[in-house]
Amino acid sequence: MELLDSAIVGLNNLAVKTRRTNVKAGELLLLFSSCLQNSQCEQRINNDLTRCRRCGKCPVKGLLDMADELGVKAAMATGGHLALEKVKNPSIKAVVAVACEKELREGLLGCFPKPVYAVPISKPNGPCHDTCIDLEAVRRALDWLLRSQLGRQGVA
Numbered sequence: 759m760e761l762l763d764s765a766i767v768g769l770n771n772l773a774v775k776t777r778r779t780n781v782k783a784g785e786l787l788l789l790f791s792s793c794l795q796n797s798q799c800e801q802r803i804n805n806d807l808t809r810c811r812r813c814g815k816c817p818v819k820g821l822l823d824m825a826d827e828l829g830v831k832a833a834m835a836t837g838g839h840l841a842l843e844k845v846k847n848p849s850i851k852a853v854v855a856v857a858c859e860k861e862l863r864e865g866l867l868g869c870f871p872k873p874v875y876a877v878p879i880s881k882p883n884g885p886c887h888d889t890c891i892d893l894e895a896v897r898r899a900l901d902w903l904l905r906s907q908l909g910r911q912g913v914a
């Protein structure tokens with residue numbers, strides 16, 4: 759099943775790139791899974807990311823710093839239904855979703871036709887626990903969707 763999830767995520771990302779989504783920074787959502795938060799962290803950031811002290815003990819700091827730098831919105835996905843609500847907000851035109859491949863596959867179908875570029879997390883500590891993400895891969899995904907917009911304006 760993991761291979762199938764991986765194949766679906768790969769095909770989805772190819773389709774998103776082919777569509778050349780027209781999105782500005784404020785319309786782009788960086789949505790990431792709650793399992794990226796350090797399990798020892800006592801900050802309750804689920805519904806308020808400003809509570810993250812950005813101590814650097816988990817990837818949340820890097821993701822929030824990146825969102826601030828690029829001017830994109832950021833949200834933590836705490837469950838399938840809530841994540842879907844955030845994605846379906848009409849002000850959001852495209853999403854970079856950071857989660858495990860199973861969650862991504864399930865979420866991608868629910869978000870269609872909104873373009874969602876998926877970046878899978880790694881699970882060195884087992885499923886749903888202190889997961890990791892390649893921040894450079896997230897950066898490339900955000901940059902790609904934003905450059906796509908610049909390209910349309912002839913700026914890039």
Ligand code: SF4
Pocket residue numbers: 795796799800801803809810811812813814815816817818819
């Ligand atoms: S960066 Fe630090 S404060 Fe923020 S969620 Fe991770 S461990 Fe908690």
